[in-house]
Amino acid sequence: MNADRRPALKPVSESVGPIAAMAAVFARDVRVAFRQRQDLLNPLLFFIMVVTLFPLGVSPEVAFLKQSGAGILWVAALLSVLLSLDHLFRHDFDDGTLEQLVLQPQPLFLLVLAKTAAHWVLTGLPLVLLAPVLGVMVHLDGNSIAILCLTLLIGTPVLSMIGAIGAALTLGLRSAGVLLSLLIIPLYIPVLIFGTGTVAAAAEGAPVGGYLALMGAFLVLAVTLSPFASAAALRISLSNS
């Protein structure tokens, strides 16, 4: 063997900075989503349909809708985020790009954060933008709609962040969708409570700045902690595949 006399290749000592790597992950996810636009539309249609069920199934009375409208919209938004979570890592898992993501010489939690941010921009943000229309349909007044949209704007990223943990944990499992809901719904409860509670408080004329600040604190907590949990969960799921 003459292997010992051969030259060794020079090791690579530098790679792209983490911000650039995150931007690339984000851009790729957005680009893929826009090549498959129907997938972007589905959670929105689901959102509208769930909201429609309440006047039909419970009561179309203005008084009822006025009182429950914010709750209905929040529950519907929560469910449609939940529905879209299954896709967050699954396609990447199936085609192998997730493995390559984990093997990038970058802190994994930052890449996961970028992916989750893309998920929110592609599903959560459109829900927030659609909410005023549905708010009018359930007879909410202008002020309530504004507060509702604000709570959704702060709350839906929390849903995406927490949901990513569940999506990562259930990756590659049978009936992952239902299991994901079981794991994640209990964790969504505080966001739901404060989201609807803030709108209710605003309707009674109470100051809501404190509640919004509290929801902001949830968001900060979710953004700082959940990427670590999601990254750990991804490693476990990949290890098992």
Add this chain to the structure above:
Amino acid sequence: MSEPLLQAIDLECERDERLLFQNLSFSILPGTVTRVEGPNGTGKTTLLRILAGLNDAWSGQLLWCGEPRARQRESFLRNTLYIGHRPGIKPLLTPVENLKALMAGRREVSDEVLVQALAGTGLAGFENVPCRNLSAGQQRRVALARLLIADEPLWLLDEVFTAIDADGVRAIESLLQQRAAEGGAVLVTTHHELQLPGMKRITLGAGGVHEC
């Protein structure tokens, strides 16, 4: 005397309550091509995933350049290229976009370099066609185009020849040989009989499944 890039000491892996291998020790030196061999189900893919850092359900020691790998994860990842069963190609993106995304966390590459690499794997003219319109073999060639621009000293290639035609196989063989001559290290699993002089072998599951 060149130091081993990656060194495995007493590697052991149990999966779904079945012992795949134990007391597995080997070194991967620069300038070598090593083939991981063994019948189906003996853990070839699992071994490669362990070495790549994807599977951490193992015990034993893995040294990267003489130091425990866990302590220098980033430097290890920066210097290792893994191409797995699943090629890591998004069907909705074009070959150029795919390669760009795969290289994104590592280093910046210009489109011209990528187009050239794609041409090198016989995909000239397909640069901007969504990968879902390509055949399975062509999709795998997109993934393999990374080998032409890779600067990572260690390559871990799992079943790279799947869906590749005879000419393609020969081209990859000579690429691996050339890589070894330059001082790179390559570890492959494949069902093809490789025609490489001086190739090393790691044989798994000799005499069937290990007894516990």
Add this chain to the structure above:
Amino acid sequence: MWQFFHKLGSPKWFFGIATRFMPWLLAIGIILLLAGLVWGLAFAPKDYLQGNSYRIIFIHVPTAFLAQSIYIMMASAAIVTLVWRMKLADVFVKAVAPVGLVFTFLSLFTGAVWGKPTWGTWWVWDARLTSMLILLFLYGGTIALDRAINDEKSAARAVAVLVLVGVVNIPIIKYSVEWWNTLHQPATFKLTEKPSMPVEMWVPLLLSVLGLYLLFGWLACLRMKTEIVMREQKTRWVRELVMAGRG
């Protein structure tokens, strides 16, 4: 010290220790629980507001205590699983999660039974009951995830992540449920909160809480032993154990 820690993680060592301590846990646990219950149910004075129906707290409170502390214990074990990869911690979480679920259910059930004579309805959306219900969901989630993953080590680590995420959320859930409660029903019902409980009531309560903790310890050891035997059935010491049991 390190050696002790290492030994602590060894299933075989645990098996021996558990076998030695279990009869004591069982005996003392039963004595304390019985003493607490008999005292509480038969001899403690009537409550001047609720009459005899309050006596269910001697079951309700201990189960509720345990339901919550089992989750905390699971979270501590989860850290050990993720950081030190200790097999025994995996076994603990898997063995006690269903116990936690049952205790949570019992505390909800006794709460409902208590609710009927007190408020005239089986269920009220009281802050404590609702928090307990969510805790029940959390237990259900961990068990479902554990069942869904075939590989034991991956299952243990995935469940550990989930339990840790859950334990971070529990205070947030409690806080938000309490806030929600005041928003919708301004402080009408308060369960188990007494301005001052006479000694004749809290001593038996303390006894039954302690007794139930010891019984939980016994049950945890028993379930862990079963789990260890299942996992280690291929190893020599378990085989020898089984042979000795037969012979």
